[in-house]
Amino acid sequence: xxxxxxxxxxxxxxxxxxxxxxxxxxxxxxxxxxxxxxxxxxxxxxxxxxxxxxxxxxxxxxxxxxxxxxxxxxxxxxxxxxxxxxxxxxxxxxxxxxxxxxxxx
Amino acid sequence: xxxxxxxxxxxxxxxxxxxxxxxxxxxxxxxxxxxxxxxxxxxxxxxxxxxxxxxxxxxxxxxxxxxxxxxxxxxxxxxxxxxxxxxxxxxxxxxxxxxxxxxxxxxxxxxxxxxxxxxxx
Numbered sequence: 001x002x003x004x005x006x007x008x009x010x011x012x013x014x015x016x017x018x019x020x021x022x023x024x025x026x027x028x029x030x031x032x033x034x035x036x037x038x039x040x041x042x043x044x045x046x047x048x049x050x051x052x053x054x055x056x057x058x059x060x061x062x063x064x065x066x067x068x069x070x071x072x073x074x075x076x077x078x079x080x081x082x083x084x085x086x087x088x089x090x091x092x093x094x095x096x097x098x099x100x101x102x103x104x105x
Numbered sequence: 106x107x108x109x110x111x112x113x114x115x116x117x118x119x120x121x122x123x124x125x126x127x128x129x130x131x132x133x134x135x136x137x138x139x140x141x142x143x144x145x146x147x148x149x150x151x152x153x154x155x156x157x158x159x160x161x162x163x164x165x166x167x168x169x170x171x172x173x174x175x176x177x178x179x180x181x182x183x184x185x186x187x188x189x190x191x192x193x194x195x196x197x198x199x200x201x202x203x204x205x206x207x208x209x210x211x212x213x214x215x216x217x218x219x220x221x222x223x224x225x226x
Contacts, residue, residue, distance in 0.1 A: 035150070037150075042200055042217065042219060054205070094166045
């Protein structure tokens with residue numbers, strides 16, 4: 001399953017709203033996760049089941065699903081949110097990641 | 106708390122082998138499905154391999170099939186990745202990852218800090 005993220009880079013002002021997209025090449029049902037990765041750090045699980053926030057994920061992060069289209073929205077970007085974001089399907093082997101979106105100031 | 110500590114990375118010549126290890130603590134290791142994920146320098150994430158909580162199911166990325174072998178020793182709370190016939194495009198940070206919850210079917214919940222494998226002559 002090919003996961004396609006857009007845009008590659010998202011420029012947002014602090015306090016602004018960011019919308020990241022991820023498209024699956026075939027159905028993954030709700031088996032879609034979002035991860036955040038900051039430079040020099042391991043990734044961190046943000047959202048799973050397409051819409052469920054992981055423990056510790058702030059409420060400003062939300063996930064949506066429409067068929068094979070998925071969206072991660074950050075409602076009011078804080079300084080600590082500027083990072084890379086990856087979507088990943090865990091429906092079928094091999095598991096696959098999108099190529100990532102860089103959220104920058 | 107959950108701890109995953111990888112080791113075994115280093116510089117290796119093309120065609121040679123390395124065995125990566127991941128020491129797990131802070132959770133019941135034998136009830137969790139475990140994965141390896143890698144990230145080439147400046148690139149995105151690539152899922153590599155998985156082993157079920159009971160060791161019975163193993164799957165691999167096409168790029169490593171037949172060259173890499175995942176295994177676990179529950180008596181030592183340790184995950185392994187045997188990497189053979191290494192190539193330049195295997196150069197990456199290799200992360201040991203525990204699923205979000207137990208008994209399988211969950212996304213990647215807890216990550217180690219990674220071990221760097223550099224394949225170069």
